[in-house]
Amino acid sequence: MAEKTEKKELAILRLLQKANAPLASSRLTENLQAMGHEVSERTVRHYLLELDRRGLTSNLGKKGRSITVAGQMELDNARIFDKVGFLTAKIDQLTYRMSFDLHRRSGTVISNISLIPLSLLSRAVPMVCKVYAAGYSMGCMMALFAPGEQLGDMIIPENMAGLGTVCSITLNGVLLAHGIPTHASFGGLLELRDRKPVRFVEIIKYDGSSLVPLEIFIRSGMTDYLGAIKTGDGRIGVGFREMPADSRDGVLSLIQELEKVGLGAFLMVGWPGQPLLEIPVLEGQIGAVVIGGLNPVAVLEETGIRIQSQAMSGLVEYERLFHYRELEARAQALTR
Amino acid sequence: MAEKTEKKELAILRLLQKANAPLASSRLTENLQAMGHEVSERTVRHYLLELDRRGLTSNLGKKGRSITVAGQMELDNARIFDKVGFLTAKIDQLTYRMSFDLHRRSGTVISNISLIPLSLLSRAVPMVCKVYAAGYSMGCMMALFAPGEQLGDMIIPENMAGLGTVCSITLNGVLLAHGIPTHASFGGLLELRDRKPVRFVEIIKYDGSSLVPLEIFIRSGMTDYLGAIKTGDGRIGVGFREMPADSRDGVLSLIQELEKVGLGAFLMVGWPGQPLLEIPVLEGQIGAVVIGGLNPVAVLEETGIRIQSQAMSGLVEYERLFHYRELEARAQALTR
Structure with missing residues (x-):
């Protein structure tokens, strides 16, 4: 009752x-x-x-x-228990709602949002750009939100800016639009050596947690983006996806198309039924490793700039995105 | 190959x-x-x-x-993927290996270990004792390990002390010894108001993560033991357990026995098939909330004392444990 x-x-x-x-x-x-x-x-x-x-x-x-x-x-x-299944449900819901059309280069993609005080923005910009430049990012496109703007349920507070990074769940939506069902199984902390993926250091399944895995790794101080940028040895956040084995060729050709529009994020695509970075994959499926959308802002925590990030905040028009090289000028316009 | x-x-x-x-x-x-x-x-x-x-x-x-x-x-x-299932397997293995006999008050219990520099020990002791005194702990017994001592795979380094807290998995072992099978389903962050459990704020399933849930909450700075101690409003780490519905009377009487030997940690025991703090429980089962073993040391992170904790480190003889009120004197003897 x-x-x-x-x-x-x-x-x-x-x-x-x-x-x-x-x-x-x-x-x-x-x-x-x-x-x-x-x-x-x-x-x-x-x-x-x-x-x-x-x-x-x-x-x-x-x-x-x-x-x-x-x-x-x-x-x-x-109702926390709703939130455990909720992550998986939210992934499916946003995948269904996004409308990005790869060939027309229009429609909505899924965006994360990270709040940062306007006063710290100019200090943050070079670090964020370095992560994009090193390629540890979901493509090269991003968004910037001014105070008072809204994304999903989130309204950017006064004196804050919202850094919008494209969520890697967007890839699920693009594959779905081409008839390829994608399962997001877990978020992981990936160890890199010489810029190459070596192995997963930690794993948290999407359907076993009320917290977004990458947010956990960032908040716990377990990432090492600084190392990844400087020497190529570090630990970054990634996601693991499973797709039907027969779709492998289709996935590979979509990856090429995605790169052309600045949304390339596939780090590795495995072979049917073969383990990928020691992660077992079912017969009839392929595994893939995609780069976490929050990576470019996660580096800020390591340099002592506290941000407040929310993964999968809402949908944003592709036209609204810009190349990260424009971030500096846009940030200056916002803080002027 | x-x-x-x-x-x-x-x-x-x-x-x-x-x-x-x-x-x-x-x-x-x-x-x-x-x-x-x-x-x-x-x-x-x-x-x-x-x-x-x-x-x-x-x-x-x-x-x-x-x-x-x-x-x-x-x-x-x-082999990180082994580690995901590994948490659940480790819980079962330690439950099987521990030998504590409730009536003889002897045998081994499962212990966590937290490493702390000897130089910080005297500062840490009062905080740790406050958590025990407030009852946000797995009973009132603990252990202290000197440099060079070993627990499980862990050897206490030079200039460090090891604070041993009784792991709440010990309860699974006690129930098992009395024929009651217990399933550890998830670790959660529990919100308290006026010292009373209100709801779970976050949940991480044991079989969906390579990290121990309570360690995540501590490292991410999501706990609030200081509030829980001072005002009764805070957030502490707990575990959720499921047992057969028919064993409810047996569980309740074992809880009384456990309290007598300083190992009481059951915060709530639910009714057959009834949700407990909004967590659904299967027909034929009861849910229970147990206090996380690491709570007494977790408070140290909030006060800026960095410790290194390992949950489920190994087995320790019950005779080796002492009442937390003895901690101050024993810490002094160790650092003298």
């Missing part, structure tokens, strides 16, 4: 967050019913009073209710 | 590490054959020459080979 109540309260909070505007109780009731919840408007009003009391919503009179900052935080923390 | 070779070389390194003394090639061959590897002594000698060449073993003449520091590091990093 208590759990049912919580589920409905969370459903209301999610609707208000999604709407990004006040909603009246009648409208909320309609939406809840459309989602399969059996509720009357009277019950919804009862829930709303309780949410007001807990400071999670605010009553704007005739306009309806809006979600408060406390309400947003409640949503972030709530 | 290359993979087979690597497996055998690693098997040799593991045997040398376990022996903790030089082994002759004849002895190594016997051991490898007993483990199911089909090798001749000639082949083993061939592998050893290759290992010598790579600096992973050193040739001590008639005494045989011993493993080098480089060899130990190679073992740590090698």
Whole structure:
């Protein structure tokens, strides 16, 4: 009973967050019913009073209710178990929703966002560019968001900039659009020697964690981008993908096309049923190692610049992306 | 072929590490054959020459080979995919090997080890004791290891002390000894309000990660033991366990016995088939939340004292443990 109540309260909070505007109780009731919840408007009003009391919503009179900052935080923390499967579900959902057309070079790709204080931006730019230049990045394209701009649920706060890196899940979407189903199995920390992949040092499966694997490696200080850039010996974040064995030729030709549009990120493609970097691959499948999208900003943590990163934040138009070489000029324009 | 070779070389390194003394090639061959590897002594000698060449073993003449520091590091990093399942396997293996007898109060329990410079020990002791006093610990017993002492594969280095905390996997072993099979499903970060468990903030499954979940939360700076101690609002590391529903009464009475011997760590025991802190539990099972063994030392990271922790390091005699109130005096004796 208590759990049912919580589920409905969370459903209301999610609707208000999604709407990004006040909603009246009648409208909320309609939406809840459309989602399969059996509720009357009277019950919804009862829930709303309780949410007001807990400071999670605010009553704007005739306009309806809006979600408060406390309400947003409640949503972030709530129902953790949903979040474990949620990573895999979110990957599938964004893969389905993105619309990038490789040949027309238009449509949306999946973007991560990293918040950085405007005052630190000029210091950060050269480091970020070095990771792109060394090729430890998902292609060479990126985005820059100004204070007040929105990506997914995230609004860039005042005095902050949002560095947008292309999420490697975008590759799943491109392959899907060409009829190739892709399974993202785990995120790993990859050891490099002389710029070449040697082995996985750590592994975290996407369906076994509520945290994005690469975010864990970054926050725990386990990466070594500085070494990877300077000497070619280091540890970077990558993802492991599995595809049907028969699609291998198709995958290889798409990789070439992706590189042409600045979205090349495949580090290795294995052979049917053969282990890749010691990772077993099922008969009838091939394994592939793709570079983690957050790599170019992850290096900042190593140099003492604290950033706040969110993987798979939302969709961004390909036209909005630019070559990393333009980052310096664009950052200057933003901080001027 | 290359993979087979690597497996055998690693098997040799593991045997040398376990022996903790030089082994002759004849002895190594016997051991490898007993483990199911089909090798001749000639082949083993061939592998050893290759290992010598790579600096992973050193040739001590008639005494045989011993493993080098480089060899130990190679073992740590090698065959990462084994390490994912390895966590679950290690839990089962230690559960099987420990010999603690609850009624006789003797035998071995499973211990974590945290290395701390001797010079920082006196600063660390009060913080560690506060976590025990607040009850955010696996019971009230602990161990202290002097430089040169060994626990499992770990030898305490010079100028360091080893803080031994009882690993909560010990509970699995006690339940097993009373015929109750226990499954360790995930490690979680638990939010407390007013000292009471509210919900899981993050979850990492034991069979989906090469890293111990609690070690991740500690290293990423996601814990809040200081808050938990001071105000009762914080985030601590816990584990989730599943047991047969019919064993519930047995579990509850064992919990009482465990508390009497200073090994009480059950925070919550659920009802058959009922979710516990929103975590679904299968019909015919009960869920339980146990306190993470590393909690008392994890607080040190929050106060800027860097420690190096290894969960599930090895087995230690129950007689070797002491009440945390003795820690101060014992630490003084060690640093004098």
